[in-house]
Amino acid sequence: MVPHLTTALTGPLLDLERNFLDHRTEIEQWFRAQWQETRPPFYGSTDLRNSGFKLAPVDLNLFPGGFNNLNESFLPLCVQAAQAAIERICPDARRLLLIPENHTRNQFYLQNVAQLVAILRLTGLEVRIGSLSPEVTEPTTLELANGATLLLEPLERRGGSLGVKNFEPCAVLLNNDLSAGVPDVLRNLDGQWLIPPLHAGWHTRRKSNHARAYSRIAQEFAQVIGIDPWRINPEFGVCGQINFKERTGEECLAAQVDALLGRIRAKYKEYGVSDEPFVVVKADAGTYGMGVMTVRDASEVQGLNRRQRNKMSVIKEGLQVQEVIIQEGVHTFETCADAVAEPVVYMMDHYVVGGFYRVHTERGRDENLNAPGMHFKPLAFETCCTLPDAAQGPDAPPNRFYAYGVVARLALLAAAVEIEETASTELEQAAA
Amino acid sequence: MVPHLTTALTGPLLDLERNFLDHRTEIEQWFRAQWQETRPPFYGSTDLRNSGFKLAPVDLNLFPGGFNNLNESFLPLCVQAAQAAIERICPDARRLLLIPENHTRNQFYLQNVAQLVAILRLTGLEVRIGSLSPEVTEPTTLELANGATLLLEPLERRGGSLGVKNFEPCAVLLNNDLSAGVPDVLRNLDGQWLIPPLHAGWHTRRKSNHARAYSRIAQEFAQVIGIDPWRINPEFGVCGQINFKERTGEECLAAQVDALLGRIRAKYKEYGVSDEPFVVVKADAGTYGMGVMTVRDASEVQGLNRRQRNKMSVIKEGLQVQEVIIQEGVHTFETCADAVAEPVVYMMDHYVVGGFYRVHTERGRDENLNAPGMHFKPLAFETCCTLPDAAQGPDAPPNRFYAYGVVARLALLAAAVEIEETASTELEQAAA
Numbered sequence: 001m002v003p004h005l006t007t008a009l010t011g012p013l014l015d016l017e018r019n020f021l022d023h024r025t026e027i028e029q030w031f032r033a034q035w036q037e038t039r040p041p042f043y044g045s046t047d048l049r050n051s052g053f054k055l056a057p058v059d060l061n062l063f064p065g066g067f068n069n070l071n072e073s074f075l076p077l078c079v080q081a082a083q084a085a086i087e088r089i090c091p092d093a094r095r096l097l098l099i100p101e102n103h104t105r106n107q108f109y110l111q112n113v114a115q116l117v118a119i120l121r122l123t124g125l126e127v128r129i130g131s132l133s134p135e136v137t138e139p140t141t142l143e144l145a146n147g148a149t150l151l152l153e154p155l156e157r158r159g160g161s162l163g164v165k166n167f168e169p170c171a172v173l174l175n176n177d178l179s180a181g182v183p184d185v186l187r188n189l190d191g192q193w194l195i196p197p198l199h200a201g202w203h204t205r206r207k208s209n210h211a212r213a214y215s216r217i218a219q220e221f222a223q224v225i226g227i228d229p230w231r232i233n234p235e236f237g238v239c240g241q242i243n244f245k246e247r248t249g250e251e252c253l254a255a256q257v258d259a260l261l262g263r264i265r266a267k268y269k270e271y272g273v274s275d276e277p278f279v280v281v282k283a284d285a286g287t288y289g290m291g292v293m294t295v296r297d298a299s300e301v302q303g304l305n306r307r308q309r310n311k312m313s314v315i316k317e318g319l320q321v322q323e324v325i326i327q328e329g330v331h332t333f334e335t336c337a338d339a340v341a342e343p344v345v346y347m348m349d350h351y352v353v354g355g356f357y358r359v360h361t362e363r364g365r366d367e368n369l370n371a372p373g374m375h376f377k378p379l380a381f382e383t384c385c386t387l388p389d390a391a392q393g394p395d396a397p398p399n400r401f402y403a404y405g406v407v408a409r410l411a412l413l414a415a416a417v418e419i420e421e422t423a424s425t426e427l428e429q430a431a432a
Numbered sequence: 433m434v435p436h437l438t439t440a441l442t443g444p445l446l447d448l449e450r451n452f453l454d455h456r457t458e459i460e461q462w463f464r465a466q467w468q469e470t471r472p473p474f475y476g477s478t479d480l481r482n483s484g485f486k487l488a489p490v491d492l493n494l495f496p497g498g499f500n501n502l503n504e505s506f507l508p509l510c511v512q513a514a515q516a517a518i519e520r521i522c523p524d525a526r527r528l529l530l531i532p533e534n535h536t537r538n539q540f541y542l543q544n545v546a547q548l549v550a551i552l553r554l555t556g557l558e559v560r561i562g563s564l565s566p567e568v569t570e571p572t573t574l575e576l577a578n579g580a581t582l583l584l585e586p587l588e589r590r591g592g593s594l595g596v597k598n599f600e601p602c603a604v605l606l607n608n609d610l611s612a613g614v615p616d617v618l619r620n621l622d623g624q625w626l627i628p629p630l631h632a633g634w635h636t637r638r639k640s641n642h643a644r645a646y647s648r649i650a651q652e653f654a655q656v657i658g659i660d661p662w663r664i665n666p667e668f669g670v671c672g673q674i675n676f677k678e679r680t681g682e683e684c685l686a687a688q689v690d691a692l693l694g695r696i697r698a699k700y701k702e703y704g705v706s707d708e709p710f711v712v713v714k715a716d717a718g719t720y721g722m723g724v725m726t727v728r729d730a731s732e733v734q735g736l737n738r739r740q741r742n743k744m745s746v747i748k749e750g751l752q753v754q755e756v757i758i759q760e761g762v763h764t765f766e767t768c769a770d771a772v773a774e775p776v777v778y779m780m781d782h783y784v785v786g787g788f789y790r791v792h793t794e795r796g797r798d799e800n801l802n803a804p805g806m807h808f809k810p811l812a813f814e815t816c817c818t819l820p821d822a823a824q825g826p827d828a829p830p831n832r833f834y835a836y837g838v839v840a841r842l843a844l845l846a847a848a849v850e851i852e853e854t855a856s857t858e859l860e861q862a863a864a
Contacts, residue, residue, distance in 0.1 A: 028556015029526050032515075036523055076509055076816040080783055083464075084516060091468055094461050122819060124460015351512055384508040387554060 016055055016231055017394035017403045023225040024388055027406055030224050031350070031413075038416045040350035042085045042173065042195045046411040047358075048343045048404055049234075049330035053271055055403060056234045056330050057411035058280070060210055062200045062419075063177040064346055065101070066356065067119065068111035068146075069378035074354035077384065079122045081348035086123055088349060090171040090193040095126040097162065097169035099186075101176045102133040104152065107145050114148040116175060130155040130164045132176060132183055139165070160190025171195060177202045200419050206284045207325045209422060211236045214414035221410055232407055234328040235263055238284065242324055244313035250302050253281070256326050258298035264328055275331055281312070284323035294329065336379060345385065345408035352385040352405040448487055448663055449826035449835045455657040456820055459838055462656050463782070463845075470848045472782035474517045474605065474627045478843040479790075480775045480836055481666075481762035485703055487835060488666045488762050489843035490712070492642055494632045494851075495609040496778055497533070498788065499551065500543035500578075501810035506786035509816065511554045513780035518555055520781060522603040522625040527558040529594065529601035531618075533608045534565040536584065539577050546580040548607060562587040562596045564608060564615055571597070592622025603627060609634045632851050638716045639757045641854060643668045646846035653842055664839055666760040667695050670716065674756055676745035682734050685713070688758050690730035696760050707763055713744070716755035726761065768811060777817065777840035784817040784837040 020027065045064035046057045070078070086093060098120070100113045113129065120127045131140075131152040142150045153164035162185060163169055171193040172186075178201025186198065199205070215233055222229035237256040242249030257279055264277035281293045281301065293312055295301055304312070334341045336359050345355040358376040382397055385405030389398045452459065477496035478489045502510070518525060530552070532545045545561065552559045563572075563584040574582045585596035594617060595601055603625040604618075610633025618630065631637070647665055654661035669688040674681030689711055696709035713725045713733065725744055727733055736744070766773045768791050777787040790808040814829055817837030821830045 025526070025553075025556050025558050028515075032519060032523055032556070035519070073505060074508075076506075076818055077512060079818050080509060080512055083460075083783070087464060087467070091464055094457070121457075124457050124464070126457050351515070386508055386511050 014052070014394045016053075016227065017399055019225055019227055020403045020406050021388055021390055021394055021399055024402070026224055030221065031409060034413055035350045038413060038420065039088065040085075040347075040412065040416055041200070041419065042089055043082075043346075043348045044412050044415055045344055045346045045355075046408045048345060048407060049332055050334050050343065050404075051275075051331040052333050053273055054231055054234075054330050055407050056232055057214070057407055058234060058327065058330065059207075060214075060411045060415045061177075062196050062205075062415060063101075063175050065109055065112050065175070066344060066378065067115040067346065068108065069344075069356040069380060070115075070346060070354035071356075071380035071382070074381075074384060075119070075122075077351070078119045078346075078348060078353045081351035081353050082119050083123045084351065085349035086125070086171075089195055093125060093170040093193065095128075095167060095169040096120055096171045096173055097128055097130045097164065097167070098173050099130050099132060099155075099176050100152075102131070102135075104131070104133060104135065104140075104142065110142060110144055110150055111146055111148065113175065114144060114146075114150050117150070120173070126167075128153060128164050128167045128169070130162070130172075132185070155185055157185050160188060161192060162186070162189055174201070179203065197419065197423065199422050202285055204422065205418075206323070207282060207327075208236070208238045208284050208323070210414055210418050211325060211327070213418040213421065214411060217410055217414045217417065230267055232410065234330060235260055235267075236328065237326045239324045239326065240322075242322060244304065244309040247309075250304075253301045253324065253326070254298040257281070257295055257301055260326050260328060261296075261298065278329035280327045280329050282325050282327060283312075284325045295326075339377075341379065343381075343404050345404050347408060347412050350409065350412065352408060354384065355381045355401070355404060355408075357381075446484070446826045448485075448659070449831055451657055451659055452835045452838050453820055453822055453826055453831055456834070458656055462653065463841055466845055467782045470845060470852065471520065472517075472779075472844065472848055473632070473851065474521055475514075475778075475780045476844050476847055477776055477778045477787075478840045480777060480839060481764055482766050482775065482836075483707075483763040484765050485705055486663055486666075486762050487839050488664055489646065489839055490666060490759065490762065491639075492646075492843045492847045493609075494628050494637075494847060495533075495607050497541055497544050497607070498776060498810065499547040499778065500540065501776075501788040501812060502547075502778060502786035503788075503812035503814070506813075506816060507551070507554075509783070510551045510778075510780060510785045513783040513785050514551050515555045516783065517781035518557070518603075521627055525557060525602040525625065527560075527599060527601045528552055528603045528605055529560055529562045529596065529599070530605050531562050531564060531587075531608050532584075534563070534567075536563070536565060536567065536572075536574065542574060542576050542582055543578055543580065545607065546576060546578075546582050549582070552605070558599075560585060560596050560599045560601070562594070562604075564617070587617055589617050592620060593624060594618070594621055606633070611635065629851065629855065631854050634717055636854065637850075638755070639714060639759075640668070640670045640716050640755070642846055642850050643757060643759070645850040645853065646843060649842055649846045649849065662699055664842065666762060667692055667699075668760065669758045671756050671758065672754075674754060676736065676741040679741070682736075685733045685756065685758070686730040689713070689727055689733055692758050692760060693728075693730070710761035712759045712761050714757050714759065715744075716757045727758075771809075773811065775813075775836050777836050779840060779844050782841065782844065784840060786816065787813045787833070787836060787840075789813075 041062055043064055045061045047059040049056055049058055098117060101109060103109060117127050129152050136152050136154050140152045156163050156165060162172055173195045181203040182198050218229045218233035237260050239249060239253045239256050242253055260279050261277050268277055276296060278294055278296045281295055332340050332342055339359045341357040341359045343355055343357055346353050357379040359379050360376045381401055383401055385401040387398045388402035392399060473494055475496055477493045479491040481488055481490055530549060533541060535541055549559050561584050568584050568586050572584045588595050588597060594604055605627045613635045614630050650661045650665035669692050671681060671685045671688050674685055692711050693709050700709055708728060710726055710728045713727055764772050764774055771791045773789040773791045775787055775789055778785050789811040791811050792808045813833055815833055817833040819830045820834035824831060
């Protein structure tokens with residue numbers, strides 16, 4: 001089953017997919033040239049929004065947590081792409097230590113870890129799992145609902161080397177986004193690959209850095225295929241000094257929201273879109289959909305009540321929000337049995353290896369579907385994202401998935417550029 | 433459906449698959465290291481023989497002709513691997529010219545060409561087909577039985593550049609094995625990638641060079657996983673000066689056959705194999721199963737009748753046989769509805785992308801199944817070759833396919849080494 005795409009527009013609808021399809025040679029050639037210059041991350045996933053007139057990424061995750069949601073028939077693609085990633089980043093690695101998130105009670109996340117371990121083992125690596133969680137004080141076997149088992153082991157630091165008992169890994173792969181900061185145990189590793197680099201973690205990463213990199217890449221790409229970059233690029237603004245608890249910075253935020261809504265309104269007018277523009281206010285350093293708010297008018301961010309302020313002021317691991325990004329909202333026009341369906345695309349190295357829809361019945365098409373405690377039903381992509389078929393309509397599943405894969409790779413490329421550009425941050429922090 | 437494996441042995445049966453399964457980490461690590469040092473060919477396929485006690489390649493084709501026989505669900509794997517091959521060999525290529533074999537009436541071969549074109553186009557290349565055939569004097573559209581169409585165009589040489597009308601390719605990919613020698617039109621190309629290099633063609637290539645390279649690689653690999661290299665390596669001998677028509681060199685051939693049969697008998701005794709040993713005599717420069725003969729006793733190669741001598745003396749394109757390789761025969765113990773079934777594995781870059789069985793009802797298990805005019809029924813591999821599963825028996829399909837993939841990659845590596853080592857041949861020929 002593939003979600004149905006509806007939109008109020010008939011004009012530009014499918015123009016974008018058609019354009020991607022017509023320019024697929026230029027597109028692939030352009031990506032090939034980019035990846036010659038920029039090293040792709042080991043892995044990543046991106047949340048897309050598809051309004052028909054606009055297809056854009058709203059988040060790029062460098063610690064993807066849903067490998068268990070991919071179509072099983074994509075497993076060989078994942079293995080092949082993981083082989084490429086290992087050859088590119090750590091070709092001599094024999095033993096790999098995977099460091100997952102600490103939420104050891106989330107069955108869905110644990111199934112993701114199990115799937116990731118399976119993929120990595122199939123590339124011919126010995127894989128063990130080292131946990132940062134203080135609760136894991138001895139080897140702990142978890143039985144998963146899908147029948148798989150996971151062995152979590154406490155991390156052991158021996159000099160410059162990180163491992164678990166009787167296991168000296170050549171490479172350490174993070175599936176933990178470091179929202180709480182970098183644990184000392186991960187610092188100053190000597191002779192071990194640490195993937196991705198520490199500054200890819202959310203303690204350092206800023207959504208606005210990514211948005212800036214994406215914006216430049218979208219401009220360049222749009223020129224190659226002759227489209228308005230707005231069709232793939234959400235507009236954004238940043239507010240640097242905000243304190244929701246102490247109610248400072250509200251004016252700055254309101255002004256930014258107003259300006260951004262104005263720009264979107266102008267674009268909607270240009271394209272004859274009659275939907276109501278909205279923006280999404282997010283913690284610049286946040287993740288997991290915490291500290292996120294949908295706004296249709298600047299007045300909504302002024303005079304927030306206590307509940308709203310509390311919701312916005314704290315993100316994962318109890319961090320206080322200081323900087324926010326205001327991102328153009330993109331309506332979700334894909335539905336599946338009347339439920340809103342949003343695509344998530346998975347990549348390893350620079351290859352698209354699959355994806356799934358987050359299908360959510362309880363939320364509107366302009367709301368954030370990746371909110372805490374939110375339950376979505378994953379719907380794996382039916383076909384893969386690399387088989388566009390010009391003989392079919394631009395909206396046929398292989399072509400829609402191809403379009404997803406194109407935009408997802410743009411976001412991945414932006415993340416790669418972002419990580420390169422922010423590498424000095426890590427050095428500065430290490431020196432401090 | 434997966435062919436049934438029967439063998440008279442119960443002892444060493446499945447030992448090999450079990451060993452591959454137990455050592456898959458070492459195996460993948462070893463391959464990773466090899467491919468760091470040796471550049472894989474763009475593509476290749478290999479014919480395997482599986483007697484249960486022995487799993488060995490008997491041929492490695494650098495111009496694979498059966499992409500149409502692969503499981504359709506492997507297409508994404510092919511596309512991903514082809515992307516890797518292009519990035520490795522000709523990353524800047526935008527336009528590729530494919531040069532197929534000349535037999536434009538073979539529907540099966542033409543479907544292979546169409547499939548190859550589809551794969552290459554999906555990587556984002558513009559692809560046109562330039563024919564070496566003197567019959568193709570103008571653009572010729574062929575309608576294939578499966579509904580696809582192919583446009584063959586006459587080659588155009590413009591100075592140092594090869595192309596077709598209004599098409600200047602960056603890369604020229606050969607799917608023509610150059611049995612008839614190198615046409616002048618392919619020589620001294622200036623600024624275009626020619627893939628694979630000319631000396632990979634059968635005008636220069638010798639089966640014995642490949643066998644020597646394979647033998648060394650099999651030795652090294654066998655040591656890594658602790659097996660007798662004979663389990664994966666067919667013994668061979670070479671006879672350099674033979675003329676079947678003039679009946680010279682028969683004694684040399686008979687002596688080699690006798691010696692080789694003796695070595696095989698000793699091995700069979702060591703492993704308790706009660707089957708009758710046999711060898712296969714092949715033209716060292718031959719292809720397409722021409723000039724091939726199955727021999728069980730040295731006396732069989734002496735006093736050949738006129739028909740036999742004629743059959744052995746000419747290979748593809750009317751070339752005369754002068755050198756022969758005598759290769760240990762490996763019994764085929766896989767059957768499919770009582771028909772002999774032999775695996776063929778397909779690779780692009782260093783990735784196994786699929787394979788199929790040649791299923792043939794009219795031949796015995798010690799005969800060559802790739803003979804001229806021979807009709808086989810292709811049976812695509814059900815699952816891919818990269819998903820070994822230790823939880824299943826060593827003979828379960830994913831594990832048997834994994835074993836095929838391992839041995840196929842050894843043969844591909846041998847071809848890569850062979851092509852590196854024979855590169856000087858090409859330079860010498862160019863200088864001559």
